[in-house]
Amino acid sequence: MTLEMFLITAVKIGLVLFIILTAVAYLTYMERRVLAFIQVRLGPNRVGPFGLLQPLADGIKFIFKEDVIPNDVTRFIYILAPITALIPALMTFAVIPFGDRLEIFGKDISLYVTGFNVSLLFVFAMTSLGVYGIVLAGWSSNSKYSLFGGLRSSAQMISYELALSLSIVGVLIQVGSLDLVKIVEAQSGWYGMQWNVWAFQPLGFLLFFIAVLAETNRVPFDLPEAETELVGGFHTEYSSLKFAMFFMAEYAAMITASSMATVLFFGGWNGPGASADTWWAPLLGLLYFAIKVFAFLFVYIWIRGTLPRFRYDQLMDFGWKLLLPLAIFNIVFTATWKFLFHYYDLAQYLPGWMSGK
């Protein structure tokens, strides 16, 4: 590892963190504005032009509020919890491929922090750690609302993590790699017809998206923080910067989920002209990636503005009795499909764009 590589990586880490944190901040703004639009309100529009400086104001408020630590909390874990929530959420961005390789000053620089052959598993490992933040917060607060929020959260996340993992197995069978970069590269060509969502994982995508909604605790699966039932759920006792960390973790998780949906099902940075042999093509790819992620984030907010919350037993039934069997069916279906192609080589009878040859 030369010093140069070290520096480049450090700059990339800094840049990604900066962009993500900014994106998180403006995601809150976007959520409030879009929700307001859906509910025929105005939303924040006073601070700066169109209220664009609102996130900044929120940030300043969070930092300077009094940091209250209740008396009966388990102190160490109480402080540890928000950190545990935020760090894994940010760490996932280490492997998400935002774009292709770019040539700057004669150097070949990849538009992602790092990539290795099991990067998809890394993302899953990190997201699976995210539950601890919530669980520990719920337990250490020594408050029944927090405890219930934490309990619900752990049960919900364990349940939906199965469906989540199984829903992407179809993609893995098709692509044959756990490397996110390879998964994106496998979806290039044929003007988007090679995106996994059409070819042939529509069910997988649907399951993935629903499971991801549950994993990020978003409406209609936001039971861990159901404010009408549990005051605020696991973060009832948190305030100031610690609360902000939970907030950031949740929104970072949303961006992660949207990025993963883009990478796994919607071709990542692929798009018209993004694979051209020009210097700006990777930047165009970056733009496509951003647009796709943005679209998913919009859908998130849209769903929040539209759907009511599940009941707890409905949530469990839905996860175990519908999503899981469907995900298994999807795997069997994909495996059979792949086997038939492999064994009988059905592909030779199909037009080229369908077989990907």
Add this chain to the structure above:
Amino acid sequence: MFDAITNYFSNLTPEHYFFFLFAIVAIASALEVVMQRSPLYSAVALIFTMAALAANFVLLKAQFLAAIQIIVYAGAIIVLFVFVIMLLNVRAEESRLDRFTALRWIAAPSAIVLFAGAFAAIRFSNLDTLAPSPTAAAAGTTERIAEVMFTKYLLPFEAASVLIMMAIVGALVLAARAKEYDAELSGIENQEVPPKPEPEAQPEEVEVS
């Protein structure tokens, strides 16, 4: 003396530093697992042990297992523990008098003998001369593990899946039986089932304003 130490440190590669870092984290958190009185602290400490071991797996070029280690152990098993701890709301170990102090006099020496034996076995072995295999990275890929798992070790794999199945059934039975036992403990099953009481007259609806 001083030269020996500088020599030693100058021979160290980044791998050494990473190993020592993670080894210290692993041992410290493992000690923490044992020494904490509260099960939740133990569980949290265990997560750190797992993470440190996963890092060691990466040093050993077993990236797939490292990821699986985090997903399965940290992401599923320990979560289950934490969930149960929360469900039962266990705070700290009761500090009641230990009734079986005598047992310590057997176990403590045994543990020391155990470790001493293991240490001696490692010390007197010729493991030090074992050179790292050049194919280590190839042996740890997902493809290779899958290939071995679904061909040569298909039977153990199937046996493991049967084991998981039995565990599921066992856990279900335990959970379902709990009610029955409750009933048994409260002596309901030995009694005649009392006739259902006539539904009492509903109290008048109270006006809620």
Add this chain to the structure above:
Amino acid sequence: MLPITNFILLSAVIFTIGAVGVFFKRNIITILLCIELMLNAANLAFVAFASYFGDTTGQLFVFIVMTVAAAEAAVGLGLVIAIFRNRETLNVDEANILKL
């Protein structure tokens, strides 16, 4: 390059800590956690040997061990809940009658 003894020694240390924990702790949950610790120590040894011999078999064993650990956690915690419901305690010394 690191000699393999480093990893094996680390494994032995963690294993001993786990074994001691299984014996000295009285809380069933902690005991289960200590068992996980021992299993993990074994895993480390497996992976170390697999890596130094360039053989995948050791890694596969780790996989199986994880399966066993998962099964053990499921059944063990089911038992914990059952014991707690009937005994109101998690002390192993209290749970000394076969009949719950």
Add this chain to the structure above:
Amino acid sequence: MNTTTLLGGIIFAPLIGALVLGLFGKRMNERTVGLIASATVGVSFVLAIIAFTTLLGVAPEGAEGIRRLHNPLFPWIEVGSFKAPFDLVLDPLSALYVVFVTGVGFLIHIFATGYMHGEGGYYRFFCYMNLFMFNMLVLILGSNMLVMFVGWEGVGLCSYLLIGFYFQQQGPAFPNQSAKKAFIVNRIGDVAFAIAIMLVFMKAGSIEFAAVNEWARSLTAAEPMTVAAFGLGGASTIALLMFIGATGKSAQIPLFVWLPDAMAGPTPVSALIHAATMVTAGVYMVARTSEVFVKAPSAMFVVATIGALTALGAATIGLAQWDIKKVLAYSTVSQLGYMFLACGVGAFGAGVFHVVTHAFFKALLFLGSGSVILGMHHEQDMRKMGGLRKFMPITHATMAVGWLAICGFPLLSGFFSKDEILYQTFTTNAFANPVFGKIFWGIGALTAILTAVYMTRLMVLTFWTKERWHDDHGHDHGHADHADDGHGHHGLAKGETPHESPWSMTLPLIVLAIAAAVGGYVGVPNGLGHLVGIENSNMVEHFLEPSVAHVGSHGAVAGHGVEAAAPVAHDATLELGLTAFSILLALGGIGVGFWIFRKNPLLKLPKILEDKWRVDELYEATIIHPIRKLSESILWKAVDVRSIDGLVNAVADGIRGLGGTMRYLQSGLTRSYVAVILLGAACLVGYFLVQGYVK
């Protein structure tokens, strides 16, 4: 080896049909069920035709010059040197079988859509039928004995399910009893077959048919033709064991008793399984491993003897039966005897050819009888039929073709195959003494006359004499004796007349009638062909030549197939003379049948014939009853209760006693257990350390 994926398609099409019908059939209407069932078999048939034509274009390979298509599916069982891959192989023998099985099966499926109309469990019936087709095709196409065994057991299972299709009926001779009987009798044969497979693996080192035949060919000389040859564990023993398996599946003496009872199933089942396809599996197996049989003349003699006796015995029983399906059932047994006779004298090609022609005309006759039964509102007693020609013209015409074919009427299919068998039997030199061949020929000729007589009787009673539908006669035999098709009411009510069946039933009849009429022209005996100026007119045998062994009239005893493949001069005069004689036999038999039954249709024949030579009673007295007594008095009361239970109880008591003392170790204190474990571990480590130090 030519690899293809066609064969997989052939077997899986009906399997998919069976799965779909089994899982979702309950919610489908009859049309859909019938369509799926017939279409999947139709697909198989088309694929079989394609595979057949592909096979013709394949270059012969190996020393034997066998054309083969190979379709490996998956490795199945591999233990040490024992390998049983789930592979499919198409060679001339299996190609012929596949084509006629799928073809006849397809027609019968279509027939059944009409016949089973309105029955409960319609989808269940077709699910079983498709499953049967799958298993039969696995049996035929399997490349090794174990895969064949899978199909073998599979068809047995489907046969059981279908015989017992009307399982709701209760009684001593009702479908579920018949089904059990078929299943159990077949098991006896299957055990022998399984032992044969093991023995083959021991001797030949492989259970692939190609390898087994290779091994048999490599045996230098045939084993001597003595009884002692069976005890040697060589070719004779293997051949005999396999033949026992075949007697079970193909209803030969002594295991033939299940087939007539199997008529309790619906008629299409009788046509498909118990006449055309499954029961010929035994012949198929013998032909498949013919090289082994060729090396075991004593086993060949047993095969020929059993075949001839079965043919004759069943024909005599068939003379006296009243139930139309029973007559056909005994006729089937008799014809199967013919096929085994052919195999026994070394004319495997002729035997297989007879299987094919028999499949056509017997399926036709059974379907025709089904049509009659349906037209008579589920009446099977011929005493209550008669004069049906007017009411069921198509059925009558097609059945007449089948009748003439089975009688061996000149220029119809049965004539060619039967004539070939008789000729080959007469001239065989498979046995040390040529007199045996002449004796077998005599039995065969007698059977041919009897066949013509009882088939004529069937036609006369059913179609030509005066109407007897409303006669009270014939009820004296009671209902229990006669398996009806699951309807409380059967027979025609007063004033009703029989009616012709719908097109879905008559169409298969017509197609089969054409096949039964002209199907024989692919195998015109060489002598006759020579007469009209065509050389080597026996195309079937020529086609099969590489894949079955040759002995008897074509070559020296135990001659290699290669040698036999060379053209052999025929004794044309002898062959034509025998042909003329068999024409005489057929016409004579038909004439006798007319002469006797025209005037006196309800003529009573000796009671012992009507009672099927009392074989069932004999088995009851000599085998079943003693076994039952033995089980009760010795196995149950002495062995089970006294010895086994006593032993088990003693063990239990001992353990209880031991546990009583040992339980004091179980303190229930988890940590004391842990301490003991830890101590044990420490001791182990210490032991190994000390041991290492000592070294």
